[in-house]
Amino acid sequence: MIFPFLWMILSSIKTPDEIISIPITWVPSHPQWANYSMIWSLIPLGRMYLNSIFTTCTITVCILLTSSMAGYALAKFTFRGRETLFFIILSTMMVPFFVLLIPLFFIVNKLGWLDSYIGLIAPNAVTAFGIYLVRQFSLGIPSEIMQAARIDGASEWKIYYRIIVPLQATTLAALGIFAFVYQWDSFLWPLVIINEKTMNTLPLGLNMLRNAYSSQANMNMLMTGSTLAVIPSLIVFVSLQKYFVQGITMTGIKG
Amino acid sequence: MVNCKRKSLESSYTKAALLFLTPSLAFFAVFFVFPLFFTLYLSFHEWDMLSPLGEAKGIGLSNFAGLFSDSRFVKTLLNTFIYVGSNLVLMPVIALVIALLLKSTKFLPRLWRLIFFLPVVTSVVAMSLVWQYIFDPTFGPLNEFLKALGLPPQGWTMAPSQSLPSILIVLLWQGAGYYAIIYLAGLMGISRDYYEAAELDGANGWQSFRSITLPFLRPTTEFVLVMIAVNTFQVFTPIFVITNGGPVDSSNVLGLYIYQTAFEFLKMGKASSMAVVLFVLVMSFSVIQIKIMRRNANGQDE
Numbered sequence: 001m002i003f004p005f006l007w008m009i010l011s012s013i014k015t016p017d018e019i020i021s022i023p024i025t026w027v028p029s030h031p032q033w034a035n036y037s038m039i040w041s042l043i044p045l046g047r048m049y050l051n052s053i054f055t056t057c058t059i060t061v062c063i064l065l066t067s068s069m070a071g072y073a074l075a076k077f078t079f080r081g082r083e084t085l086f087f088i089i090l091s092t093m094m095v096p097f098f099v100l101l102i103p104l105f106f107i108v109n110k111l112g113w114l115d116s117y118i119g120l121i122a123p124n125a126v127t128a129f130g131i132y133l134v135r136q137f138s139l140g141i142p143s144e145i146m147q148a149a150r151i152d153g154a155s156e157w158k159i160y161y162r163i164i165v166p167l168q169a170t171t172l173a174a175l176g177i178f179a180f181v182y183q184w185d186s187f188l189w190p191l192v193i194i195n196e197k198t199m200n201t202l203p204l205g206l207n208m209l210r211n212a213y214s215s216q217a218n219m220n221m222l223m224t225g226s227t228l229a230v231i232p233s234l235i236v237f238v239s240l241q242k243y244f245v246q247g248i249t250m251t252g253i254k255g
Numbered sequence: 256m257v258n259c260k261r262k263s264l265e266s267s268y269t270k271a272a273l274l275f276l277t278p279s280l281a282f283f284a285v286f287f288v289f290p291l292f293f294t295l296y297l298s299f300h301e302w303d304m305l306s307p308l309g310e311a312k313g314i315g316l317s318n319f320a321g322l323f324s325d326s327r328f329v330k331t332l333l334n335t336f337i338y339v340g341s342n343l344v345l346m347p348v349i350a351l352v353i354a355l356l357l358k359s360t361k362f363l364p365r366l367w368r369l370i371f372f373l374p375v376v377t378s379v380v381a382m383s384l385v386w387q388y389i390f391d392p393t394f395g396p397l398n399e400f401l402k403a404l405g406l407p408p409q410g411w412t413m414a415p416s417q418s419l420p421s422i423l424i425v426l427l428w429q430g431a432g433y434y435a436i437i438y439l440a441g442l443m444g445i446s447r448d449y450y451e452a453a454e455l456d457g458a459n460g461w462q463s464f465r466s467i468t469l470p471f472l473r474p475t476t477e478f479v480l481v482m483i484a485v486n487t488f489q490v491f492t493p494i495f496v497i498t499n500g501g502p503v504d505s506s507n508v509l510g511l512y513i514y515q516t517a518f519e520f521l522k523m524g525k526a527s528s529m530a531v532v533l534f535v536l537v538m539s540f541s542v543i544q545i546k547i548m549r550r551n552a553n554g555q556d557e
Contacts (some may be wrong), residue, residue, distance in 0.1 A: 002370055004428070005377075007396060008385045024399045066282070069275040077272035089279070092287055096489045096537050098513045099530045102297060102523055103290035106304070126282040156271035185378045187492045192518065203380035207496060210384060219388055226381035237376040241369065 008230075012036070012223035019219045035224045042221060043212075045228065047198055048205035053232075055120045055201060056183045062125035063179045064172050070126075071134025072164050076143060086135065092128045097188065105192055115196040124183060130175050137171040138164070177240050181233050202229045297527035304523050318528035328529065330504045331512040334419060338508060339487045339540075341423055342430075346483050347438075347476060349431045354438035371432040379429065383496035386425045387412065390497070412498050418506035425493050430486070434479050441475030442468070481544050488537045509533050 011019065013032045018025040039045055074086050104123050113119030141164065149159045165172075187203045194204060206225050298319070301312040322328045353371055360367055374382065389395050390411035398408035412421045449467045458466070491510040494500060500507030500515070509529065517526035 001428070002373065004382060004385045004389060005373065007389060008382075011388065020394055022393070023402075024394060024396060026396070066279045070279040073272040073275035077268055079269040079272055085276075089283065092283065094485065094538060094541060095287075095291065096485075096510070096530070096533050098489065098510050099294050099534045100287065100290040101513070101530070102304075102517050102527055103293035104286065106293070106308075107285070107290070123286045126279050126286075131279060156268070156274075160275070181376050185380060185492075187380055187495075188514070191495075192514075203378060203492075206378075206380050206384060210496075219394070222384055223388070226378070226384050229381040230377045233376045233378060234373075237372070238369065241365070241372075 005230075008223050008226055011220055012227045014220045014223075016218065016220060032220070035220060036228070039221055039224045039228070043205060043209055043225070044198065044200070045205070045225065048200050048202045049228075051117075051199060052184060052202040055117060056180055056186075058117075058121050059124045059183045060176055060179045062121070063127055063130050064176055066126045067130030067134045067175060068165060068168055068172060069160070070131045071136075072138050072160065072168070074131070074135045075138035076141060076146060076164075089128045089131055093132075101188070101192065104189075108193055114193050115199050117199075119193050120190060120199075120201070123189065124186070127179070130179065133175050134168060134171055137168060141167055173240070177236060180236060184233055294527045294530055297524055298531045300524045300527075302523040303521040305521065314524070318524050319532075321525070322528060322532065327504055327507075327512065331500075331507045331509050332532075334505075334507055335488060335509045337419060338423065338426070338490060339484055342426060342483050342487045343480060345423075345427060346430060346434060347479055349427060350434035350479065351438050351472075353431055353435035354442055357435065357439055358442050368436075371435055373432070374429045375433045379492045380496055382429065383425065383493045386428075386493070387497045390421055412506070413502065415502050415505040418498050418502060422494055422497060422506050425497065426487070426490065429493070430483075434483070437479055438472065438475060441472050445471045477545070481541050484540050484544060485537055488533065488540070509536075 010027060013035055014025060014028040015030070015032055018028055070089075074082060074089075108114060108119045108123070111119075113122070145163055145167075146159055149163060154162070185203055186201070187207075190201045190204045191207075194200060197208070200208060206222075206229055209225050210222055299313060299315060301314050301318075302308070357364060357368055357371065389397050390413075392398055392408060392410055392413055395411070397411065401408055410417050412418050445468065449471075450463055453463045453467060489510050490508055491514070494506055494508055494511050495514075498506045500511050504512075510533070513526050513529045513533065516522050516529065
């Protein structure tokens with residue numbers, strides 16, 4: 001199960017000769033830790049990291065905001081067509097992304113958003129999954145809290161960000177982690193709209209690295225790059241494992 | 256009088272609710288509803304995206320009709336079904352086994368959970384590159400391992416007959432942990448009383464498993480199977496990165512072929528028609544699966 005990770009890390013510090021040696025070298029004899037500093041000058045890794053961090057964080061924030069508001073509205077307010085609306089939003093999850101791909105590209109192109117941050121962010125800013133998650137949780141918020149606040153003269157907005165959001169905190173944490181990890185590795189969409197190398201995100205950059213340095217001997221650098229790409233998700237996950245698992249179980253058993 | 260006041264209060268609440276919903280709804284209108292209909296529109300046209308949209312040629316159902324005489328489409332469609340079918344059979348079994356292990360292990364359970372979940376949270380692109388290296392027939396550790404056992408080296412991702420199974424291994428590796436956690440949650444929801452009662456009645460482990468665990472896991476399994484199908488139908492990244500569909504489309508799938516048709520061959524109409532087919536497939540699959548499961552559940556309800 002963890003063999004691929006071990007192999008990746010071991011290979012990342014091999015010399016080119018060790019990569020193409022036959023029989024293969026399992027453990028490098030002289031660990032090339034320098035690979036980790038070399039790679040930053042070999043490819044614009046720093047820029048890619050920056051792009052990935054910026055887009056992923058922004059998308060996550062957007063998702064949290066929209067899911068929180070929409071989930072709250074769908075759970076705690078009554079209005080005609082509420083359930084139908086919720087069902088329609090939910091059904092968007094069943095549509096494969098490929099069905100939207102070409103038109104989305106067309107729209108982004110027309111708006112001049114190719115090779116741009118907003119082009120990467122906007123089509124990912126809302127997710128029905130997040131709305132579902134928050135709505136399910138928000139159903140459990142006692143309406144009395146809202147009513148008491150209204151009697152005290154609080155505006156709806158104030159009720160929302162002073163009372164509701166703190167109550168939603170754990171769900172939003174789980175959702176945030178989900179969204180972050182999922183968006184961090186987003187590949188198809190950036191692949192389609194990014195051509196400008198400076199706008200590459202990490203997954204895109206790795207793929208480009210593989211194409212540019214296709215000679216087998218450079219596998220070690222590729223593994224170094226992969227290791228570096230894997231670390232942020234690792235850190236986020238290990239430190240927030242509890243919320244992550246909680247998030248998944250929320251979707252799995254509550255029908 | 257009271258009614259009048261209530262109505263205006265409720266409508267002001269409704270207004271607030273709609274305001275909360277506006278960003279999401281605006282998003283869905285622009286980035287979902289419109290593209291959905293646009294794809295449908297395109298599927299009846301011929302367009303290369305370079306010329307203006309107005310010049311797209313309307314060709315009725317020709318795109319769809321032409322699909323089945325396209326051998327690449329048939330091949331990728333078949334492959335897609337093979338991936339989905341294999342995953343539907345193998346993934347739940349593997350995930351359930353992992354979940355059972357995770358549940359019963361006393362030694363560092365959180366560490367094991369981390370280990371099995373690692374493939375799910377780590378970059379698919381990065382790990383696909385690692386797998387490509389592992390599968391390398393000449394320099395990869397997998398063949399080296401086989402050689403050490405005295406077995407002949409395999410072509411893996413380079414061999415047309417083995418590329419699909421190799422990718423399948425990667426997909427299972429990447430997905431098992433995710434579904435295992437879902438099963439784990441389902442398992443934890445089964446009350447211990449049932450197991451204790453069964454033990455008192457003299458049931459062994461296997462009987463308990465069959466009569467208590469499996470039936471209680473039915474809703475979880477339902478969910479897992481639908482998720483597996485929906486996700487596998489849309490698989491793209493590992494195949495793009497490791498084999499790019501090759502050799503000779505042996506590992507290619509619908510999603511990747513749609514991408515190639517649209518962005519390498521610039522045939523937007525044809526790609527759109529394939530997307531519509533994919534859409535119908537995923538929808539029908541999900542609906543059928545749910546119906547079957549519901550029917551099974553009702554048949555056994557007492």
